[in-house]
Amino acid sequence: MRDPRLHCPLTVAVKAISGKWKLYILSMLSDGTPKRYTELLKSTCENLTEKMLTSQLRELEKDGIITRKIYPEVPPRVEYMLTASGEKLCAIFEPLYEWGVDYMKTQRHEKLAWLEMGLRELS
Amino acid sequence: MRDPRLHCPLTVAVKAISGKWKLYILSMLSDGTPKRYTELLKSTCENLTEKMLTSQLRELEKDGIITRKIYPEVPPRVEYMLTASGEKLCAIFEPLYEWGVDYMKTQRHEKLAWLEMGLRELS
DNA sequence: CTGTATCCGCGAGGATACTG
DNA sequence: CAGTATCCTCGCGGATACAG
Numbered sequence: 513m514r515d516p517r518l519h520c521p522l523t524v525a526v527k528a529i530s531g532k533w534k535l536y537i538l539s540m541l542s543d544g545t546p547k548r549y550t551e552l553l554k555s556t557c558e559n560l561t562e563k564m565l566t567s568q569l570r571e572l573e574k575d576g577i578i579t580r581k582i583y584p585e586v587p588p589r590v591e592y593m594l595t596a597s598g599e600k601l602c603a604i605f606e607p608l609y610e611w612g613v614d615y616m617k618t619q620r621h622e623k624l625a626w627l628e629m630g631l632r633e634l635s
Numbered sequence: 636m637r638d639p640r641l642h643c644p645l646t647v648a649v650k651a652i653s654g655k656w657k658l659y660i661l662s663m664l665s666d667g668t669p670k671r672y673t674e675l676l677k678s679t680c681e682n683l684t685e686k687m688l689t690s691q692l693r694e695l696e697k698d699g700i701i702t703r704k705i706y707p708e709v710p711p712r713v714e715y716m717l718t719a720s721g722e723k724l725c726a727i728f729e730p731l732y733e734w735g736v737d738y739m740k741t742q743r744h745e746k747l748a749w750l751e752m753g754l755r756e757l758s
Numbered sequence: 759c760t761g762t763a764t765c766c767g768c769g770a771g772g773a774t775a776c777t778g
Numbered sequence: 779c780a781g782t783a784t785c786c787t788c789g790c791g792g793a794t795a796c797a798g
Contacts, residue, residue, distance in 0.1 A: 521735025530653045587779045604730040612644025710759045
């Protein structure tokens with residue numbers, strides 16, 4: 513039997529942004545200006561390797577979230593930017609981001625309460 | 636060096652809903668009525684195993700998205716429901732869902748155009 | 759009824775070296 | 779500059795059996 517979750521728009525959306533470096537790449541592209549390969553690779557202090565950048569870019573391209581434009585020059589130049597779908601996607605990150613902020617605040621409060629309870633028990 | 640993405644609210648939010656069965660479980664709980672273990676396990680035509688259900692429930696609980704209430708009865712009864720954070724999370728699924736609908740429509744149109752182009756080339 | 763306990767395959771993610 | 783090509787690790791997800 514086929515899996516209906518595969519055709520659920522919500523599942524599709526979550527899968528589109530699941531991938532270790534996709535949010536990072538999308539955030540880099542979300543200002544609207546095209547970015548070059550090296551630009552994306554260098555503008556992070558993390559250990560984003562060439563293989564990972566390439567694979568994540570290819571998936572986003574295959575999913576129609578970003579476009580890849582090759583300029584026939586020497587040295588070669590390739591630019592990545594958001595598609596219309598990609599732009600819409602970035603736009604709706606906001607509520608998710610807001611939830612994350614609120615959530616992290618809540619988690620901190622609960623952890624603090626938990627630690628204080630531990631202190632009281634010891635004294 | 637620490638990874639700043641780990642503390643990005645957006646990354647945190649996406650991680651919270653990434654997991655093969657989490658959206659499914661959340662959707663089951665989103666109507667507000669508590670659900671029992673077996674209820675969650677059975678109300679799907681898919682191959683959701685006990686181990687997977689348990690592990691996904693434990694992660695959601697650890698993340699403060701759902702609560703687990705044990706009734707000291709025989710036979711044992713356990714009910715799961717959304718926390719305040721969990722409810723807020725489900726509420727913001729809507730824009731993500733809407734994007735998914737629009738996105739799937741776009742993808743279909745592009746695939747159709749691509750297929751028609753192939754037909755024209757052959758005739 | 760509500761779970762653990764094992765065992766395992768597979769693929770995402772990563773390190774390193776090489777190339778048009 | 780913008781990538782491939784290999785090789786490897788690790789843990790998610792799954793199958794099956796057992797338990798309080």
